[in-house]
Amino acid sequence: MTLVITDGAKPVTACWSELEARSPDEARKKLGAREGVPNANVPSSIGLWESGASTADAVASVIADWAVAAKLEGVVWTALPSKFGVKTITPSADQVIAYLAALQGEPRRRAEEYIRRAPSQIATAYRQRIERTLGWISAA
Numbered sequence: 858m859t860l861v862i863t864d865g866a867k868p869v870t871a872c873w874s875e876l877e878a879r880s881p882d883e884a885r886k887k888l889g890a891r892e893g894v895p896n897a898n899v900p901s902s903i904g905l906w907e908s909g910a911s912t913a914d915a916v917a918s919v920i921a922d923w924a925v926a927a928k929l930e931g932v933v934w935t936a937l938p939s940k941f942g943v944k945t946i947t948p949s950a951d952q953v954i955a956y957l958a959a960l961q962g963e964p965r966r967r968a969e970e971y972i973r974r975a976p977s978q979i980a981t982a983y984r985q986r987i988e989r990t991l992g993w994i995s996a997a
Contacts, residue, residue, distance in 0.1 A: 870978040904936035
């Protein structure tokens with residue numbers, strides 16, 4: 858479970874950085890490696906937009922509009938499907954809170970650290986609810 862850009866979510870400010878790559882394929886592979894995505898899943902799990910390309914995907918369309926305005930030649934992003942446990946679903950805020958509240962020991966410490974260390978402008982609905990309910994306020 859992460860704080861991510863996903864279809865249907867309220868737009869929030871996201872962070873980005875340049876990636877040194879010689880081609881769009883290399884950029885995808887580099888991001889996939891960083892995110893632990895198996896090579897076979899990179900095409901479906903790492904999004905790609907290139908200048909001049911059109912897309913019907915809602916998330917890619919928003920990214921494309923931003924990329925054109927920022928005068929970028931291409932953009933890659935983590936495009937993993939929503940998953941909760943072993944199910945490919947988008948969990949409700951109640952499910953997320955219940956899951957996080959039930960964690961104990963090291964898994965809870967790591968989850969709390971992840972939430973607190975994420976940049977404060979990543980103000981997703983999940984994060985706002987986590988902060989209100991669990992008190993895991995951004996340290997950034």
